[in-house]
Amino acid sequence: MKKLVIAANWKSNMTRLEAKKWLEDFSMYEVPSDIKIVIFAPFTLLDMLSAYIKINDLPIFVGAQNISPFGKGAYTGEICAQQIREFATYVLIGHSERRSNFNESNEMINKKIEKAKEEGLQIMICVSDLDQVKILATNDLVIAYEPIEAIGTGKPQDPKEAELFVNQIKETSNVDVVYGGSVNGENVINYTGLDNVNGVLVGSKSLDAKSFVDILKNAI
Numbered sequence: 001m002k003k004l005v006i007a008a009n010w011k012s013n014m015t016r017l018e019a020k021k022w023l024e025d026f027s028m029y030e031v032p033s034d035i036k037i038v039i040f041a042p043f044t045l046l047d048m049l050s051a052y053i054k055i056n057d058l059p060i061f062v063g064a065q066n067i068s069p070f071g072k073g074a075y076t077g078e079i080c081a082q083q084i085r086e087f088a089t090y091v092l093i094g095h096s097e098r099r100s101n102f103n104e105s106n107e108m109i110n111k112k113i114e115k116a117k118e119e120g121l122q123i124m125i126c127v128s129d130l131d132q133v134k135i136l137a138t139n140d141l142v143i144a145y146e147p148i149e150a151i152g153t154g155k156p157q158d159p160k161e162a163e164l165f166v167n168q169i170k171e172t173s174n175v176d177v178v179y180g181g182s183v184n185g186e187n188v189i190n191y192t193g194l195d196n197v198n199g200v201l202v203g204s205k206s207l208d209a210k211s212f213v214d215i216l217k218n219a220i
């Protein structure tokens, strides 16, 4: 049976206090043990999250939402792979919000993939079209397919359309693919139930622990 990856993308949300409350809430629920759970959190929370998860033995992997395309050195404001590696095992690269708000190009994203790989970070890259899949170095990572019109709109893509797209990705690249865009506890099974879909990436519905746990429970 395929092992699902269900990832939370907290974006620019959560203070330390709020994140601690989320973890306390999450700890009160039973969650399926055969799902890989990842939280892509802001850099400011990585230290606290990794420590809390370790001490309380929670079944969660920590991920960063971005990474420097450079190594360590004179790159003011950047967080490099080595620094992320201290607290996180995953990194999310090339989210469409970074492409649109920060002009991230495929070339830049490839540099970030290279840096993440050098430090042994697990990578999830976001794509919204097939050209991106062809240009990006997609071996040994997870692709999150996120149609732009489905992100943050409450209007998820029709699962049949998503399946078609995911099948096309699989023809180009032999990697695990997760779906993202307006996933919630009610619709998650429409995607995780598809043969070629290995999980979901969740934005707004991951901000509340109970909503996220509902997604985990209804994914199987």
Ligand code: PGA
Pocket: 009, 146, 150, 151, 152, 153, 154, 180, 181, 182, 183, 201, 202, 203, 204, 205
């Ligand atoms: P959403 O965000 O679940 O709020 O649509 C998904 C994402 O941007 O990764």
